[in-house]
Amino acid sequence: MDKILSGSGLTFPAMGIGCWSYGGGNYWGLQAQSDVDEVVGTALDNGINFFDTAAGYNEGRSEESLGIALKSRRQEAVIGTKTGDVNPQTLSQQLESSLRRLQTDYVDLYMVHWPNPKYPADELFESLMQIKRAGKVRAIGVCNFGVKQLSEGLVVNDQIEINQLCYNLLSRAIEVEIMPLCKQNKIGILAYMPLLQGILADRFQRVEDIPPQQSRFRHFRPNREMSIHRESGAETKMWDTIEQIRHICRDENQPMSRLSIAWVMAKSAVSCVLVGTRNVDELTENLKAVNYVISPELEQKLDKVTLGLRDQMGSNADYFWATRTH
Ligand SMILES: NC(=O)c1ccc[n+]([C@@H]2O[C@H](COP(=O)([O-])OP(=O)(O)OC[C@H]3O[C@@H](n4cnc5c(N)ncnc54)[C@H](OP(=O)(O)O)[C@@H]3O)[C@@H](O)[C@H]2O)c1
Numbered sequence: 249m250d251k252i253l254s255g256s257g258l259t260f261p262a263m264g265i266g267c268w269s270y271g272g273g274n275y276w277g278l279q280a281q282s283d284v285d286e287v288v289g290t291a292l293d294n295g296i297n298f299f300d301t302a303a304g305y306n307e308g309r310s311e312e313s314l315g316i317a318l319k320s321r322r323q324e325a326v327i328g329t330k331t332g333d334v335n336p337q338t339l340s341q342q343l344e345s346s347l348r349r350l351q352t353d354y355v356d357l358y359m360v361h362w363p364n365p366k367y368p369a370d371e372l373f374e375s376l377m378q379i380k381r382a383g384k385v386r387a388i389g390v391c392n393f394g395v396k397q398l399s400e401g402l403v404v405n406d407q408i409e410i411n412q413l414c415y416n417l418l419s420r421a422i423e424v425e426i427m428p429l430c431k432q433n434k435i436g437i438l439a440y441m442p443l444l445q446g447i448l449a450d451r452f453q454r455v456e457d458i459p460p461q462q463s464r465f466r467h468f469r470p471n472r473e474m475s476i477h478r479e480s481g482a483e484t485k486m487w488d489t490i491e492q493i494r495h496i497c498r499d500e501n502q503p504m505s506r507l508s509i510a511w512v513m514a515k516s517a518v519s520c521v522l523v524g525t526r527n528v529d530e531l532t533e534n535l536k537a538v539n540y541v542i543s544p545e546l547e548q549k550l551d552k553v554t555l556g557l558r559d560q561m562g563s564n565a566d567y568f569w570a571t572r573t574h
Contacts, residue, residue, distance in 0.1 A: 271309025
């Protein structure tokens with residue numbers, strides 16, 4: 249069922265399309281525009297109309313690629329984009345650049361990509377309100393804001409409608425404090441990385457097989473090749489948890505990707521689950537997750553086998569650096 253934000257009235261489908269790979273780049277490799285066109289068209293045809301991008305994704309090429317794919321169907325889409333440069337003085341220029349790349353004159357949801365202590369919350373949110381008042385943005389959101397950062401933001405602006413956060417079976421930190429605060433303040437959650445970038449798509453038979461790109465998260469030890477955190481990680485516990493999830497999926501005769509997406513979707517505080525969808529085969533499978541209704545018993549089973557990892561990893565929702573979300 250679509251979820252509606254109380255402030256702007258913006259409506260989200262259960263699943264949104266994560267567009268980080270669009271335009272291609274070092275992180276995700278090549279991404280054909282023809283695949284993007286096909287995913288975007290098929291998603292819209294199936295009622296999936298939310299697309300999540302960012303100015304920072306592939307140096308603006310993700311926005312450009314999405315703009316090309318949506319060109320004749322802009323009015324059907326709900327576009328979320330983000331700015332990484334939150335200098336209040338240049339924010340409106342950042343937005344103009346995004347609008348140009350997206351070939352549109354408004355963005356449905358404009359988000360701050362990561363908290364940045366350099367700029368005072370009151371100036372930042374006043375600049376965001378200015379662009380909203382100018383009609384260029386329908387709703388304002390943040391990403392990766394912890395309890396302290398969200399509380400500071402809410403003091404100066406009660407119009408924050410979204411907090412976009414990492415949330416999946418192996419990354420449940422937000423449940424401890426952030427999710428209850430969002431619920432209390434009627435802030436919708438856009439859940440990103442529901443597949444932990446493919447790890448929850450049952451791709452790897454051994455923990456050592458997980459490539460550097462996906463093993464830089466805080467779940468892994470810090471001497472992994474692309475690691476950017478300094479914590480000890482929780483590799484053994486994580487792998488044991490994956491084995492238990494795999495077991496449940498086999499019993500249910502369902503692919504791990506489907507149950508992983510459906511589990512996030514079942515959580516009432518989540519407005520929309522963002523899945524990085526690179527081609528129409530992935531979309532076709534992920535649409536099955538949208539239509540799959542997870543039973544309360546199965547949801548609880550998955551809750552139970554992943555709780556130990558959540559307890560071991562704690563309430564820090566920054567799974568990349570460990571230091572940015574407070
Ligand atoms: N605000 C933030 O700070 C932030 C951070 C991260 C992500 N995000 C947003 O959230 C979106 C989703 O996160 P994500 O893309 O990083 O991770 P994800 O959705 O957990 O995983 C995406 C990857 O999973 C694979 N995949 C997708 N569907 C699959 C299926 N049915 N079966 C098997 N594999 C499948 C694809 O791998 P292949 O590459 O092999 O095709 C895809 O690249 C992003 O695109 C972005 O929009 C936001």
